[in-house]
Amino acid sequence: MYDYIEKVLISEEELKEKTIELAHMVSNDYKDKKLLVISILKGGFVFTADFIRALSIDVTVDFMSVSSYGAATRTSGVVQIRKDLDNDIKGLDVLICEDILDTGLTLSYLKKILIARGAKTVKICTILNKPDRRVADIEPDYVGFDIPDEFVVGYGLDFAEKYRNLPFVGILKPEVYAEY
Ligand code: 5GP
Numbered sequence: 007m008y009d010y011i012e013k014v015l016i017s018e019e020e021l022k023e024k025t026i027e028l029a030h031m032v033s034n035d036y037k038d039k040k041l042l043v044i045s046i047l048k049g050g051f052v053f054t055a056d057f058i059r060a061l062s063i064d065v066t067v068d069f070m071s072v073s074s075y076g077a078a079t080r081t082s083g084v085v086q087i088r089k090d091l092d093n094d095i096k097g098l099d100v101l102i103c104e105d106i107l108d109t110g111l112t113l114s115y116l117k118k119i120l121i122a123r124g125a126k127t128v129k130i131c132t133i134l135n136k137p138d139r140r141v142a143d144i145e146p147d148y149v150g151f152d153i154p155d156e157f158v159v160g161y162g163l164d165f166a167e168k169y170r171n172l173p174f175v176g177i178l179k180p181e182v183y184a185e186y
Pocket residue numbers: 049104105106107108109110111112113156157158159163164165
């Protein structure tokens with residue numbers, strides 16, 4: 007069925023179990039707090055949808071879409087906000103929900119913006135983490151899986167806007183890239 011997939015790295019079942027585990031930890035840690043989950047579009051939406059439904063505490067949800075300005079500013083980590091939050095975050099405990107933490111440049115910049123806007127706390131929850139790729143001085147507070155330095159798709163993650171809908175995290179066959 008998935009004949010463009012070289013290897014399944016993390017199965018649907020493993021993702022489900024880990025997401026529930028993370029949601030239990032967060033529910034416990036944010037029991038008496040005003041939790042705002044910020045889902046980072048587009049990749050973070052699949053994980054966020056599963057994650058918030060496994061929380062046992064009250065939560066509000068907002069969305070942001072960010073992108074790097076390009077090669078010149080890549081190392082500085084300056085990002086362009088393509089879609090901003092709908093509401094004020096002053097005094098809220100913010101949890102950023104992300105698909106993957108790679109170099110960390112995007113989220114380290116975003117974290118500074120959210121703190122400057124008056125969030126009480128800003129933490130990061132990511133389902134995937136590539137520790138070997140880190141450039142920015144930032145670590146996730148909640149991590150699903152540490153993965154090796156390989157390009158992955160599925161569970162929200164795309165290649166050329168495709169494969170976000172795969173229920174697992176996998177690696178594409180090399181010939182898929184050759185088509186581009
Ligand atoms: P960074 O942490 O480098 O600032 O950026 C993280 C973003 O890079 C993620 O939100 C995702 O969009 C993209 N990214 C990093 N690694 C991968 C990967 O293995 N697969 C896909 N599809 N996107 C990735």
